[in-house]
Amino acid sequence: MNEQTIKGTKRVKGVAPNVDADALLNDKRKVFLFGSPSYTNIGDQAIAYAEEKFIRNHFPYYEYIEIMDYATDAGIEIVKKIIHENDIVCFTGGGNLGSLYLDIEEDRRKVFAAFKDYKTISLPQSVHFEDTEKGILEKRKSQDAYHQNPNLTLVARESQTLERLKNTFDSKVIYTPDMVLSLDIVPREIEREGVLFILRADKEKVTDEDFISELMRWAGETTTVERTDTVLSEVETIDYEDREKYFMKMLDRIRSKKLIITDRLHAMIFSIITKTPCLVFGNSYGKAKHSYTDWLEELNFIEYTDKQDIDELEQMIERLLKAEPNDIDLSDDFEPLKEFFKG
Amino acid sequence: MNEQTIKGTKRVKGVAPNVDADALLNDKRKVFLFGSPSYTNIGDQAIAYAEEKFIRNHFPYYEYIEIMDYATDAGIEIVKKIIHENDIVCFTGGGNLGSLYLDIEEDRRKVFAAFKDYKTISLPQSVHFEDTEKGILEKRKSQDAYHQNPNLTLVARESQTLERLKNTFDSKVIYTPDMVLSLDIVPREIEREGVLFILRADKEKVTDEDFISELMRWAGETTTVERTDTVLSEVETIDYEDREKYFMKMLDRIRSKKLIITDRLHAMIFSIITKTPCLVFGNSYGKAKHSYTDWLEELNFIEYTDKQDIDELEQMIERLLKAEPNDIDLSDDFEPLKEFFKG
Structure with missing residues (x-):
């Protein structure tokens, strides 16, 4: 200036x-x-x-x-x-x-x-x-x-x-x-460990909290489990000059996990960028769901579900963890x- | 700083x-x-x-x-x-x-x-x-x-x-x-007019000056003809902060022409970026030629030649001008x- x-x-x-x-x-x-x-x-x-x-x-x-x-x-x-x-x-x-x-x-x-x-x-x-x-x-x-x-x-x-x-x-x-x-970021090399739940706490949230607890308990039997949101609470605002820093921090956090479970569209997209297996639930009006089915269904390491049945999810997660992440060019x-x- | x-x-x-x-x-x-x-x-x-x-x-x-x-x-x-x-x-x-x-x-x-x-x-x-x-x-x-x-x-x-x-x-x-x-610049919309010769004046130059004169005369019979080089002489240095400006100016100049005739590798590459038909001659050790044959031969609006026969070139140029410029993804x-x- x-x-x-x-x-x-x-x-x-x-x-x-x-x-x-x-x-x-x-x-x-x-x-x-x-x-x-x-x-x-x-x-x-x-x-x-x-x-x-x-x-x-x-x-x-x-x-x-x-x-x-x-x-x-x-x-x-x-x-x-x-x-x-x-x-x-x-x-x-x-x-x-x-x-x-x-x-x-x-x-x-x-x-x-x-x-x-x-x-x-x-x-x-x-x-x-x-x-x-x-x-x-x-x-x-x-x-x-x-x-x-x-x-x-x-x-x-x-x-x-x-x-x-x-x-x-x-x-x-x-x-x-x-x-x-539209970004083409090469994900940083970081050791992967544990499962990260990235979940809404806002008016668009529909995933049942009891079900989440059950899923977290189940995941916690075999690995470390954390929960967060893509909306940060540790800062009040992010101005232009700090944007990249916080975005990169979030990408690193996702890149460091073996699996992401989320109802956030952008947690899914950050998983795609970082080639991190990701299971996606819906929000109140289907924005993650439709983005997934319209553009992203071919990705073998990302899966969308509306089911809240832990046995079925177990199988899905096993498939996701085994996939050799593929690419799509949009x-x-x-x-x-x-x-x-x-x- | x-x-x-x-x-x-x-x-x-x-x-x-x-x-x-x-x-x-x-x-x-x-x-x-x-x-x-x-x-x-x-x-x-x-x-x-x-x-x-x-x-x-x-x-x-x-x-x-x-x-x-x-x-x-x-x-x-x-x-x-x-x-x-x-x-x-x-x-x-x-x-x-x-x-x-x-x-x-x-x-x-x-x-x-x-x-x-x-x-x-x-x-x-x-x-x-x-x-x-x-x-x-x-x-x-x-x-x-x-x-x-x-x-x-x-x-x-x-x-x-x-x-x-x-x-x-x-x-x-x-x-x-x-x-x-590796750039993905969308060329600016500019009216096209005339032929631009972009030719070396350095130790790598091999194209015969008499032949260039003949070619320029021939082109001048039907359209406007200019001659330049991708090495600027109007300034002595280009520092970091002016790089984009001069690069964009060169792209605009090329984008404003119906045809480029050059022995410069980057005049060819700038023609590709701006979808401008381009005929390419060699330099002293084949850097334009090999870049063309290795990566760019599929482009229908760019052609490389070592010939200096005006009748053959006429036909080439007609083909180039008629082509609907295609894309390659490198x-x-x-x-x-x-x-x-x-x-």
Whole structure:
């Protein structure tokens, strides 16, 4: 950050933390990422990490500028002053489009409406509006906001969301995997030991706690067992500059285990990156399940189940532990996103 | 750069221009790149650019630290003070291993000998020691220096070099394409117009100047014709911070043409990245030719020829201009390099 003001506006923490101040005013085509997460969900942190890599690797001639979630209002004001006709406005991907995370949904509405004259995109998301009075009301609010923007493209990261987006919004819809699956990290060599349960403690959780206890007891008979979540509780926020560090720490933790048991989509994806056998349960509205069946079923060391029968799971786990981890190449599946940013 | 000294040594321009000073002393595993080019050959600049992307994309948990060519001696002193057992020392890739570019070869010898106790690699190169008294003497000097280092791996970027390295050195040898072919840049949309000749003006040049004039005259009958080189003359040096800018400028220039005619390996590679039809002639020792036949022959919009017959070339060019540019995926061919850095 070299300058204290941009076009008469004071620089604000969380606006463009990833570039020097002069990047805001150079003549490159700009890509603005709104909603860049400061909360401690490492899945969403990894998504933002992957979004930056995607743009910087495939479009190095663009200037990529992030606006942290807590700076959305200030960011909108500043970006309005510097944006040019051909620039692109993005809102970060994740699994929060809908009525479950209204603070984020409200920011998304603001951004799409504020930049209605610009090429705009909601990066790969899972969508869920609850089928309640509140859910229906929130859906209408999102429709009203999104439909102000005729230049908006929505990206679904699994087929269930693809259908929901098409049925809910008039915007253009495209279809790619979760952004984290676009990374190509070579996992670090770490000795593997024990089983790690990575489990939700939020409103999307459906796995029965008694069943989890039973499963943990069973696993504990033969190996070490730990339990954690991909949402960190040891820190309150993760800002741009610490993102990679916490993401790498989580990858290392997963890479050090013989088996992951999870109901978190990104614990599954981190297991894929680190070639760690992984058994996956569902969340409340199927985002892990559909990502698995749409893109990942060919992976022999990852298995999805809705069953809560310990004998069947035992057999599944034995199969997973024996598998020689295979590869899938999803790079072609990101072509629609490359086409979007190219145009 | 936050600090003025590192372990009592003053910071030196050209040592670690790509990181903050604290990166030199953190507890991450380090990858040091020596020989990072400051000269204006955009092929070699693109190689260094690709090397950085390769490490940062596949091994984001490493600290990647460059030492510019002009700071080799100071860089060796500083790196010796901060290097740890498990760190990796690289010398940049290119087409300069041998007796043709002795200033670079001497730096390479120094680096390999200085870090003989560390995992060391010469990134993908083409090799040419001249078959003269001088060439044989220089080969012996390189052997003496390289063989001091039992931890050295050499990477050949085409089959001719693979054989030469195996016959010349006792070091471990691996085989991958040129680093620039590991990039995945989506070419910018630019209107195409005219033919660009990109031709050497150096000691590797073999294409006959009369023939070039004839070819340029012929092309000029139907379209605009320009001539340039991938070695820039408008600037004297390109430092780390300007690398991307000049590389992108060259890509844009190539992307804006209907046809490239060149004897430069990297003009061919930039044509591949930008999907620009390209006719390639050889240099003095076949580095473009062998890269083409080893890795790139399947590309329908790139053709290599040793012929200097204008009628035959006319037909070739017509074929090239008609081709719907196809893709090849070389990412698997970089596996040996991933394995090296992983271990």
